[in-house]
Amino acid sequence: MSTPIVSTTQLSFQYPNSTPIEFPDIHIEKGQHTLLLGDSGSGKTTLLNILGGLSRPETGLVKINNQDLSLLSNSKLDQFRAQYIGFIFQEAHLLRNLTLLENIKLAQSLAGKRIDLNAIHFILTQLQLDQKSDAYPNELSRGQLQRAAIARSVINKPALLIADEPTAALDDNNTYRVLELLLSIADTAGSTLLITTHDKRIKDQFSKMYLLK
Template sequence: MINLNSISHQYPKGQKIVFPDWTIEDKEQWLLLGASGSGKSTLLNIISGLLKPTEGLVKFDEVSLYNLSTRNMDKFRGQKIGIVFQRPHLIRSLTVLENLEIAASMAGCKFDKLHINSILKDLGLSEKTDSYPDELSQGQLQRVSVARALVNKPTLLIADEPTSSLDDENTVQVLEMLTAQAKNNNAALIIATHDQRVRNHISKAYLL
């Protein structure tokens, strides 16, 4: 599904980061582990088609990402990848459902209301479709972020540091939610984290 070969990246005046080769198969679940500053965000951006590596090849479903034009890259990302950011980044003036509709539009995909209603039900948000972000708890906002990442029915779900500010109980709940939603939606999952508490929940790990 995804192959990273001979990837390295160097920011201007920065140190060169060399990444081990990595293959992620369909529906696999992985941890991307490393301390702050180890290159996790850089690698996520490379996998997502947001940052062209200085060297190396990224193939996603046999497509060489960095041979695509910017327009085609955006379209490919919108079809294939869902990202759960560390912060929700929802539009405060729009309801939950309207935020999801905007996400579908930006991904260039049709808004499948039946699909979204099913996800919201799984996430315990069926009664919150007409609520605004300011009316939701932090846990509910995080679940909306997961729903938004699944709007386009991605084959890869990425979560960037989803547990860094959570206590132990909520950390377990978030991990269970992400792994279950990835499985339910037939998506591979990458969770990037420096949180050692997550290591017992997913067996496959890529270390930086």
């Protein structure tokens, strides 16, 4: 039996002075692109942060690519995240004083990988951004910034690619275009895509889904 990319049991998280949030157990196999669907306030972003190793759960176990995240020190967790997990947030979070090319080279360096310009130009070409490789973030349109964030997140071919509300501000046409792009890029990189969203328009595109209440 293959090793799941994501496996969680009995996860909960508690913010100060609030009721604990309990999450369903999650099991995602390699290539099994998955949707975490829930309304605002259902804990989607909290769960995403736990799965990505950005927050530690109150109770329960998280395994990513068969690695128990609770066994990693903070520095080892940073390293693991850079190598195996790609994030696409609603904002691109590119470093403003670096060009697009430099931002993506930095992502390779942080993962302890050698700089591979061929791989960078290949992914930028796929995303129709290669002509913008020397541009700074403030010189890119919103759509280009979104694609730049995708390029940076997949450059290290992460086992898990997490996208937080990637279609929240988009009309129907652009929603399906971005979704198609994410699925295609994830397949090319050999990554398993996990999308958190409240956007019910995209649920028919996924055979696996978890509903957060």
